[in-house]
Amino acid sequence: MSKKLGSGLGDFESLVKDGAVDLLNHIEVGDFSSAIKVIQELSEARHNSFYKEVGTLTRSLHDAIRDFQVDSMDLVVGEEHAGSGNTKITDASDRLKYVIELTSSAANKTMDMVDGSVPVASELQNQARELRKDWNRLIQRDLSPQEFRELYKRIDVFLKYADDSATTLHSNLNTILLEQGYQDLTGQVITRVNDLIRDVEERLVHLVAVAGRVDSISGMEHDKSEAEHDDTRGHGPAINKQNNPEVLNSQDEVDDLLSSLGF
């Protein structure tokens, strides 16, 4: 075992390989004291590599945390963000809350406009139907002069009402149109949060790689079984439905499945 303790996992692995060969050779020739010495050297090398990797992991973790603090400071300075000490994560969480508020407000405002428009359209329809009945009687020359004079007045009232209604509906439709601006605003917010998640993921992947080296040197095994997501709690809307055979793509598929179950 001439090789000095190297750096990194690869060196440690080749050290173990070489040591194993040495160990076998010593045992074959009956040189047990040398064999024990090899075992001790291996154990020492493992010890050193382990601490070295834990050190790297700790440093990476420390850097990641520090970077986040630096980034959040940038955010505070760059965007004159109120409440200093906000991390990027709490900022992202605030942003997502804003998305919920904005979408909720747009949905409610839109529904307010619809609620306001439906009775107007119904009333317009009712009045038009009533007038049409009498109008048809007029065409068939079935109206008395008195009824004709009333119809004459009612048409005037109706035209005024139709004009006003159209103005109301027009304005409500415009409000609905403008409310859709939430898509732009929320889209921008979500893009930013998405960037943050990507950033966090990259750093976590790096940490996992370092932690993996520690695991392999220490011989630690983790329970790899993935926790099955409980259907009872729900999964939320399915994204990428086409790629998941477990998810049904449409109401028709749901209906087919239910009818196959005897529904």
Added chain:
Amino acid sequence: MKILIVDDFSTMRRIIKNLLRDLGFTNTVEADDGTTALPILQAGTIDFLVTDWNMPGMTGIELLRAVRADDKLKSIPVLMVTAEAKRDQIIAAAQAGVNGYVVKPFTAVALKEKIEKIFERIDAAK
């Protein structure tokens, strides 16, 4: 006909409420999850239950199971209106005794069709 609408999002409750009103069902009450829905159901005036699946507290499938397990409530028709569309979940809902399953996003036509179908079945069973 008094209908209980259970969904954690007020906008979705409002959409369903408006669609039901268009279908002629004007008597509706709302709850935001299973935990708040159960006492309303137990008060005994609800004839029809429309529920989401994914809600904080008590979920829709748990609410459905609780309704079916309660002698006084078990005959209430339950329509699930949810974004949950996994095969296993739909089978679980069917096994729990759901009367209809509408996946979000849905159309007014789909909701109408499922509700009418449920009433047709109930009338046929009478």
